[in-house]
Amino acid sequence: MNRRHLIKAGAVLTASVLASRFIEARERTMIKTLVIVSHPYPERSTFTKALQQAAESVEGVTVRNLxxxxxxxxxxxxDEKERQITREHDRVVFIFPTHWFNITPMMKAYMNDVWGNVGPGLWEGKEFLAVTQAAGGSSTYGKSGRIGVDLKDVFLPLKASALHCGMTYLEPLAFEAADRSKIPDYQQALIARLQQ
Structure with missing residues (x-):
């Protein structure tokens, strides 16, 4: 194993240890929250796994990994089971990596099956929060980036879907230029949002 791999492995191990220590303290949310997690390559899912662990550490949160x-x-x-679970919660959170400037294939299928056949109004009054991360930073996102919009604004279709369903669309939690050494910070930011 070369020096670069050792340093990378050490950084991942340190972030993992810090993350597990951080999550040991059980937090609580005042709003019954359903978290839907998806990653197209789960075996490579460093950030999504860490965010899922953070969500699981909050009492009052139900996590479903597609x-x-x-x-x-x-x-x-x-779809019937997922719809029933959604009815039992007051807030829905999607956690996913930005996948070609979109949600993951399973998350899209989830929306098609669980949300798509029931029409607007079923989720009326619920809150919706998108939580995403992307490797790209300012060279990709923002007014001077290649795509000319912020990462959080890439998901305008999610906002439209939530509003169409009568939901309150919350400001997305979007981590650009995601860095493994900042995983505990990302987890803390998610837990803080879940407690609001």
């Missing part, structure tokens, strides 16, 4: 529950079969989602 790939863990349904694999990669976009037709396997149990």
């Amino acid at each position: 790939e863990t529950l349904y694999g990669f079969d976009t037709r396997a989602i149990d």
